[in-house]
Amino acid sequence: MTPISPVAAVRGLSKSYRNGVRALDGLNLELGAGQVTAILGPNGSGKSTLLRILAGRLSPTAGEVLLLGLDTARAPRALRSRVGYSPQEGALDPEMTGLGTLRYFAALHGLSRSAEKAGIGRLAEDLGLSPHLWRRVSSYSGGERKRLQASLALLLEPDLFLLDEPTGGIDPEGRQILWRLLQKRSSEGRSVLIVTQDMEEAEASADHVVLLDRGRLLVEGSPRDLIVKHGRERIELTLAGASTDDPRLRESLKPLGTIEALELRGRDVTIQGRGLARLSDHVFSHLEAAGLGVMGFRFREPDLASVYLRLVGRAGASAQ
Amino acid sequence: MTRIVAEVARRTWQKTFRRPVALTFSFLQPLLWLLLFGFLFRRYPLEASLAGYSYLDFLLPGVCGMTVLFGASQSGIELIRDSQTGFLGRMLGTPARRGALFLGKVLADVARLLLQAALLFLLGVALGARAAPSPGSLAGALLALALLGISLSSLSCTIALKAKAPETMAAFVHLVNWPLLFTSTALLPERQMPPLLAEASRFNPLTLDVDAVRGAVLFSRPASFATQLLPLFLLAAALFGIGVAALSRAARESG
Numbered sequence: 001m002t003p004i005s006p007v008a009a010v011r012g013l014s015k016s017y018r019n020g021v022r023a024l025d026g027l028n029l030e031l032g033a034g035q036v037t038a039i040l041g042p043n044g045s046g047k048s049t050l051l052r053i054l055a056g057r058l059s060p061t062a063g064e065v066l067l068l069g070l071d072t073a074r075a076p077r078a079l080r081s082r083v084g085y086s087p088q089e090g091a092l093d094p095e096m097t098g099l100g101t102l103r104y105f106a107a108l109h110g111l112s113r114s115a116e117k118a119g120i121g122r123l124a125e126d127l128g129l130s131p132h133l134w135r136r137v138s139s140y141s142g143g144e145r146k147r148l149q150a151s152l153a154l155l156l157e158p159d160l161f162l163l164d165e166p167t168g169g170i171d172p173e174g175r176q177i178l179w180r181l182l183q184k185r186s187s188e189g190r191s192v193l194i195v196t197q198d199m200e201e202a203e204a205s206a207d208h209v210v211l212l213d214r215g216r217l218l219v220e221g222s223p224r225d226l227i228v229k230h231g232r233e234r235i236e237l238t239l240a241g242a243s244t245d246d247p248r249l250r251e252s253l254k255p256l257g258t259i260e261a262l263e264l265r266g267r268d269v270t271i272q273g274r275g276l277a278r279l280s281d282h283v284f285s286h287l288e289a290a291g292l293g294v295m296g297f298r299f300r301e302p303d304l305a306s307v308y309l310r311l312v313g314r315a316g317a318s319a320q
Numbered sequence: 321m322t323r324i325v326a327e328v329a330r331r332t333w334q335k336t337f338r339r340p341v342a343l344t345f346s347f348l349q350p351l352l353w354l355l356l357f358g359f360l361f362r363r364y365p366l367e368a369s370l371a372g373y374s375y376l377d378f379l380l381p382g383v384c385g386m387t388v389l390f391g392a393s394q395s396g397i398e399l400i401r402d403s404q405t406g407f408l409g410r411m412l413g414t415p416a417r418r419g420a421l422f423l424g425k426v427l428a429d430v431a432r433l434l435l436q437a438a439l440l441f442l443l444g445v446a447l448g449a450r451a452a453p454s455p456g457s458l459a460g461a462l463l464a465l466a467l468l469g470i471s472l473s474s475l476s477c478t479i480a481l482k483a484k485a486p487e488t489m490a491a492f493v494h495l496v497n498w499p500l501l502f503t504s505t506a507l508l509p510e511r512q513m514p515p516l517l518a519e520a521s522r523f524n525p526l527t528l529d530v531d532a533v534r535g536a537v538l539f540s541r542p543a544s545f546a547t548q549l550l551p552l553f554l555l556a557a558a559l560f561g562i563g564v565a566a567l568s569r570a571a572r573e574s575g
Contacts, residue, residue, distance in 0.1 A: 057409060081415035091406030095338055096331070107327040108414040108421075 006066070007033040007160055007191040008054060013063035014215075015049050023049035024060070025215035031208065036182055036192040038202035040304075041212035042312055047195045048088055050212070051162050054193070055085035068159055081109070084158035086149050088165045088195070094138035098129060098148050101137060102155060109156045116155075123151045126177060142169040150178050154185070161185065161192040167201060179205040203227070203304035211311060218311050223304050231302025232260060232310055233276040235283055239267040240293030252290035253283070261309055267295075272309055324416045328424025329431075335398060336432060346394070347436050350387040354379060354444055357507065367511045373450065373538060380444035380451065381461075381534035382506030384437040385526055388465050389500060391433040392472035393493045395426070396480025403484050403570075412571035422564045425477065430469035437465055441537075450538070457536035460543030464532035467552035468525055472496070474556070474563035481566040506530045528552055 010029040016022045023046045031037050039047045052058040054067060056076050065072040070079055092101060099120070106116035124130040127147045137145065146169045153161055161182065167175045175198075182192045183205060196202055202209055203223045211218040211226075219226060239249075245264070253259060253271065258279065263270040271283065280299055287294055300306070336343060358376040366378055402408035411421060445451050453461065479492045501507070503517055504526035510518045521527045528551055532543035543549050 055413060057413065077415055080413060085413055087406060087409070089406050091410040093331075093402070093405060093407045095335060100331075100334075104327055104331060105410070105414065107323050108411060108416040110415065 006030045007068060008193065009066040010050075010054075011064050013050070013053065013065065014061045015046070015053060015058065016061045023215055024053075024063075027063070027212075027215065027217055029210065029217060029220070031191070031193065031210070033191050034186060034189045035207035036186045036194065036205060037208040037210060038206035039193060039195045039210045039212065040197070040199070040202060040308060041218075044214075045212040046215040047212055048164050049215075051085070051164050051193065051195055052087075055083060055162050056080065057085070057087075082159045083162060084153045084156045084160070085162040086153040086164060086166055088168075090145055090149070092137045092145060092148065095136060097134055097136055098124075098140070098144075099133040101148060102133075102151060105152055106155060111156070119155045119157075120151075123154055126181060127151055128174060128177075143171055143174065146170045147174060147178075150181075154181060157185075157190075159190055161190065161194070163192065163194045165195055165197065167196065167198060175201065199303065199305040199308060209304065211308065213312050219307075226307050227302050227304060230307040230310055231304070232272045232274060232306045233302055234300040234306050234309075235271045235276055235280060236296075236298045236300065237269050237271075237283075237287075237294050238296035239269065239287075240295040246292065248290045248292055249287075252286045252292065263309060270309065272306055321417065321420045324420040325424040325427065328421055329428035332398065332425055332428035333432065336428075346391050347387075347440070349390055350383045350436075350440055351443065353386060354383045354440065354447070358444075358447070358449075367509050369511075370509060370538075374448075376444070376448060377450045377538060378509070378534070379507070380441065380449040381537050382504075382530050383444065384441055384465065384533055385468065385504075385506050385530040386501060387437045387440055388430075388433045388469045388529070389472060389526055390497060391436065392429060392469045393476050393496050394489070395429045395473040396476035396478070396492075397486065397489055399425070399477055399480040400484060400486055400489060403481070408570065412567070418567045418571065419564050422474075422477070422560070422567050426470055426473045426560065426563070429473045430466055433469050434462060434465060452538070452540060453536045454540040454542075457540050457542045460549065461533040461536035464529045464543050464548060464552055467549070467556045468529040470556040471525060471552070471559045474559040478559070478563045478566040481563075481570045500524060500526045503527075504530060505534075525552060525555055 008029070008031045010027055013024050013027040014022070015024040027050065039050065041047050049058065053060050053065060054072070056072050056079060067079055068082055072079060096104065102120045103116060106119070111119070124133055127150060129144070129147050129151060132140065132144055137148065140148065146166060150166050153163060153166070167178055170178065179201060182194070186192055186207070206223060208220065209223050209226055210220045219230065249269070253262070258273040258275055259271055260274070261272040277299060284294060284297060358379050361375045364375045366373060366375065370378060399408060402411070441451070476492070480489055483489060503520040504524045505521055506526060510521055513521060528548045532548045535541035536543065
């Protein structure tokens with residue numbers, strides 16, 4: 001999907017922390033309005049830093065940010081009423097009840113009492129929080145806290161949602177509901193920027209994907225376009241006896257020249273490359289011939305995780 | 321804005337009353353001063369202008385000021401907790417004006433401290449302290465206490481926003497409370513203090529405050545606008561403004 005008008009425009013954005021870590025390194029990005037954009041990347045790639053800068057919680061070291069056509073440095077208050085940011089960490093008061101938390105922030109955002117009441121009732125029902133609203137946040141499970149955080153962001157109905165890993169810790173049903181609610185907001189013309197580690201969710205639900213690594217933009221585009229351009233087939237297998245540091249493993253796979261990426265973790269092996277479908281049997285037989293028993297074997301079509309694995313080239317993608 | 325102030329104040333009160341131990345301690349500490357000092361020095365001869373009054377009569381207004389001093393200087397601790405949980409950052413991410421957020425917090429603490437001081441005052445009277453304030457002088461005394469409370473609560477919140485560590489707050493509380501207390505007229509009349517301390521006491525806001533309360537309670541004398549209320553008001557306004565600025569700065573660093 002081609003962005004029509006930018007909801008966020010980032011130019012030459014850099015952020016260095018006092019400890020010397022360079023979280024963002026001259027990032028340029030333009031994101032379209034009215035769509036769900038998933039920001040992906042390995043740990044330390046600058047995803048959360050980017051979101052915090054967009055939310056006005058962190059000052060960049062260099063560069064400029066335009067949100068909803070406004071300069072974040074010049075119009076912070078106007079933006080606070082139009083941008084809803086949900087941080088990765090709880091940022092909740094454990095002594096307050098869920099209902100008290102929602103009411104409190106509704107008031108601070110200037111929601112009318114009628115909008116507050118209707119919004120809380122609807123969201124609590126949608127996100128399965130209704131039975132827990134009167135309980136203190138300290139007694140909430142991790143998933144319930146995430147649901148409360150999501151409710152807070154959704155209740156305020158901002159023009160732009162900035163959500164940092166909102167689905168982490170929520171059960172699959174809750175995740176589906178949350179994504180559906182976000183897509184609904186997007187269909188109403190609101191924009192959603194969501195940091196996630198979940199490739200499957202991003203592939204299924206995002207209109208646009210941004211992949212960061214070491215504070216720089218690797219690629220961006222629709223999940224479909226990225227998969228067509230960068231995706232590769234994968235074989236995921238589990239070794240029966242030997243571990244992935246067994247030298248026979250690499251030796252036995254060497255003759256299969258089409259392998260582009262090899263991810264090893266414990267006894268789990270992920271092989272990625274072109275035309276692996278027709279090589280599946282060969283992989284299996286090569287490993288067997290080298291004396292490496294295979295316990296589990298799975299072939300996967302090109303997907304977003306393969307894009308990530310190929311471009312980032314680090315461990316972690318297939319585990320998400 | 322009124323709704324935001326009310327919401328922040330309501331939350332501050334709820335959190336205070338959910339910590340009965342801290343609340344009880346903040347009430348008991350001045351009460352112990354009243355009981356121990358009041359009876360320990362009950363035969364202490366006061367200077368001529370206070371002839372006919374007991375040390376307990378003299379001490380009660382001082383302990384009311386002390387209640388506000390001790391309580392307000394700990395106002396910021398809650399902000400440190402909020403900062404550590406990230407809740408403060410979430411609050412500062414809303415479009416609510418920083419002044420309204422700060423006002424709600426400070427007003428809640430000051431209102432609670434005024435209630436504590438009033439309760440302590442009634443207990444002191446029940447213990448035998450003399451008090452004959454007129455309604456007008458009592459209103460001036462309450463205003464003086466409120467202004468001192470706003471000053472110290474604002475200062476405490478500013479330190480908390482800057483320090484972000486409970487240990488620093490503990491050091492601040494001791495660093496501010498004891499010098500302010502012992503260089504004020506809360507425990508002794510100015511004329512009976514060593515000359516150096518007597519001189520220092522004239523510039524001490526706690527002295528202005530306690531003298532206003534004492535004048536009202538013992539002599540039905542309204543607080544002086546020029547020499548008591550105005551300086552206290554200016555101090556409160558300045559420290560409140562600094563506090564709001566500190567909160568705005570914290571907003572930019574809350575990422």
